Amino acid sequence: MELFDVAEPGAGPYGVTVGPDGGVWFTLVHAGEIGRLAADGTVRRFALDSARCGPSALTVGPDGALWFTELNAGRIGRITVDGEASSFAPPTADAGPGGIVTGPDGALWFTELNADRVGRITVDGQVTEYPLPLAGAFPAHIAAGPDGALWCALNQADAVARVSVRGEVTVHRLPTAGTAPVGITAGPDGALWYVGIGGGLVGRITVDGKVTEYPLADRAARPHAIAAGPDGRLWFTEWAAGRIGVLTPDGRLDGYPVPGPGAEPHGIAVGPDGAVYAALERGQIARLAG
Template sequence: MPDRQTTASITEFAVSDAEAGPYGVTTGPDGALWFTAVHAGRIGRLALDGEVTSYALPSATGGPSVITAGPDGALWFTEFQGHRIGRITTAGEVTSFTLPTPGAGPFGIAVGADGALWFTESGADRIGRITTDGEVTEFPLPLTGAFASAIAAGSDDRLWFTLNQADAIGAITLDGEVTVHPLPTPGAAPVGVTAGGDGALWFVEIGAGRIGRITTDGRIDEFPLPDPECRPHAVVDGADGSCWFTEWGANRVGRIGHETHEIQEYDLPTPSSEPHGIALGPDGAVWTALETGSLARVEVHD
């Protein structure tokens, strides 16, 4: 089936200078967009009226990466270079939790069905769990050098994560039992993953230019993008029966239908803006963090 022709209204909101590096983005419990500034060591907030607030972290070199809304009304984030998990209230109060494993390299983070935050340890081949009062548990993976990346809560109460260097998708139960599903495409290098509204997990293959789908019983489908060099990076479930993703190498965002598997792509207005994280905003639009210093709001007209 040929892809439908749709148009999108894209508005960019400057939230930092070009050196700060907006990277991860999520919707906060206060109805604002919260984002990480990976190079500046800051957490930012963008209200829907355009007001920007920025909060410094204790270390400017921690490399805050992925951010998510926690079950406690605060935002939780990973510090990839600082080997910490951070928490920030909507009033800007920051707490940091140093991980017990040196060089852990936490990257992805998501809320589990048990009300704890689960995260990947890219540098230590582990999956971590932290309660809202800061208690950390770590679970080893059955692979070495796999570079666990993004993580998402599945419809089966397991946490699903990408293994970037192992070309695989993993799942972990709340008790720490790990299952690994190798991908059919060599060099897929999956990064982002999200729970789809269809009950499956959707992921992006940055190395192969594909979107992947895996059911909770392990069946995998892959969908090639028109440009195999587009470098898809992050993915989120939308409110329109689609999953949305960033194309870091092609300066675009795209979407793929849960049922139709139709793909639409939309060019970002600023050249080489480096789209990374992507989130469903409080206004129903899709928002993406542009490392060159902005958040972009994408609204599609079908």
């Protein structure tokens, strides 16, 4: 495992993705910045218009830019690979945008943690919001499913929601109370995979709602985010345990401890070469070779 210092303690690396330029892009949620880690370890940081805007999740957009949520400012941000940033405000104020992903329809889809809504934003900034049928659901991360719909983790409802590109919502309840799902991703097997930060588990849900659970040996590990690798492995962060976990295609769970105290891994991404990147709260990006 390689560790790269990308920020001072307190800046809070949170979301991470591999950009279209081959760089590893990340958010600094407590500093109001977006960062880029190059292959040679060089770091560039781009300040947004407010140190308190709270950039959180980020994804590669269909336009070749990076799109991200500004949790505290209630906006959706966009930054080019050259560092030019702009933002767009959804109609609902203080909605608390959380997760974001590029949808199958060429738009970006995001969750609104505080408003129990899922939003859609076009690359020119036009926003549509769709309400979820559960109050206080706290929609967290969101993924594009293999069925052409969007799937999001409903953290406070112990559920996963399917949202069609027309905004039609189907809710699937999870079998374990207190699961509190956060991260979700499309797997290589035609299903969705999520992690339960409260239940200490990895879950699989088919597009028709059938759930299979894989409990972690450490149920207090607080798994946070999850990403699929090109070889069929599912990688996830264990926030409280300071580990990067992995679930193999044959159902075997394993983990890689991050050296040193206070790692607190949050976001995770897998590059096209299979390399795994995790954003560490203490100011680092961890890299595991594929």
